[in-house]
Amino acid sequence: MGLTAHLLPDGQRLHLQHGPIDLIIGAEGQRRVAFEAAVARFETILDALVAELPALRAEMSQALAMPTGAVARRMHRAALGVPGDVFFTRMAAVAGAVADEVLAAMVSQAELARAFVNNGGDIALHLEGDAQFRLMMSDHTGRGLGRIVLRAGEGVGGIATSGRHGRSHSLGIADSVTVLAPCAAQADVAATLIANSVDLPGHPAIRRRPANALMEDSDLGARPVVAGCGPLTDAECARALGAGRRVADAFTAAGLITDAALFLHAHADLTDGPRLSVADKEPAHA
Template sequence: MKRLPQIALLPDGKRLHLQDGPIDLIIEAKGSERDVRAAYQAAARRFTGLLDELCDELVELRKAADPARSALNGVIARRMYAAIAPFAAEQFITPMAAVAGSVAEEILGAMLNVARLDRAYVNNGGDIALHLTGGEQFTIGLMDRPDRHGVMQSIRIGADDPARGIATSGRHGRSFSLGIADAVTVLAQTAAQADAAATIIANAVDLPGHPAIVRLPANELQPDSDLGARLVTRDVGKLRDEEIDQALRAGVSRAQQLLAAGLIEGAALRLLGETAVVGSTGIRAGTLPAFHGSAAEEAAHVGSEARRVA
């Protein structure tokens, strides 16, 4: 029997919940009643069968990306590849690094194709695609780390801001991480770009070979992991302050490279209670002077909006 996705309005009557296997979306749209209804219907139609589309190319999606070419055919699969392609020439990465953001983008696009909306978001477990017009704003609740409740700080994205995608990665997230960051939250022009960049920056927050860091092969924890036998972080023991700074500096350096290349709009990095921000994210929570290359870099609390929105 063919599996059917779960599609329902949440109890508040405003948000739509779509779930199929590992894909779990929370959607909210603002506009006329007619447009919101049409947008939700379009989201449900596009969502039906979407997981099957990805599964049809799953073998290829789990392969290390070739920077010169792609054998992927699906719309979402090609979006995933485009998001990770800028990194493929210099390091290992698979299209799966951008799957959540790419799915969120696809559903938002389906909604906007049939309806005029003032504001909308598609939240795929904390990787979020946004639509804003006029004076509309979107508030992001930032948490200390993705596996804990409690909003530590918040930022706002306005319609005039270039960011339309938000993603969080780190060792406490849904996917494995090669680095030791508790959380790295990225703002980018698209959700797919934010998803890929969050993975790259979170991997860069690291202390290779440190004895206090426990790592295991990814395929021992999940046999079909796209990371294969690469070592992923399972625990981080006590680190000295200077070691935390060293790991954060490595992540900040990578984030600054992506910012300069136009691949992100900003990033917030958190490790063991210490924080750093690169780019004009509008977060304020103290300063880390040693990280300052410009006035746009400040310290901040980090996390994702997944639990708050859901």
């Protein structure tokens, strides 16, 4: 599928799509200039990623060479410094890195009070002055889980969500994990790895299948991914979320993220930052 670009009916948001990449973009300020910059930068992103795809699907290690393309470099930088010894590939950052790259092109060309690039739920964000960004966290059915309220100057430039109901396969059982970070690529990696760690290894209610049996070219290879999760007790949910929270705390201590919200069945665990809250009613969209 070739690149498509069109304004949404509200006239204030731009929809860009090229192959599997699908972006919703908003801008307040020099909107036309920003949208033109977004289209121009988006034109070559997919081809550049495909050219380096085999290398980007390799297991991450400090020995890997820096990639060539701008988006791939963002993926590599986001993968550096990840705490602990855990398997992942730089593809864990791809959606966030694409969003970051398009947003950077917009901000470099236009004066903007507020702008965002939403790549399937992984969001790169720019705020100036008294601008705010509000949105709802929801589960795969659309039920509200909580809210996010961000203001300029808080050090948050990226939001990402991962879990077993997301676009990619997960090694863990989290329904969803939402992370706030300085950029979307960092949020993307962290959300993936925190969601992977919400788990109860060997539990009989959890069904797993090799990743490459579900998607032949998965960068996870034959590693078992979660294909279903049956009922769990409150104590089991708390134990699984606790494992994920320890990983979230490690990312926070390393300065890689600012906040995280972890959800499993009817249970939630939030880090201590003020920007996330569990829903008591549905908040407004941004």
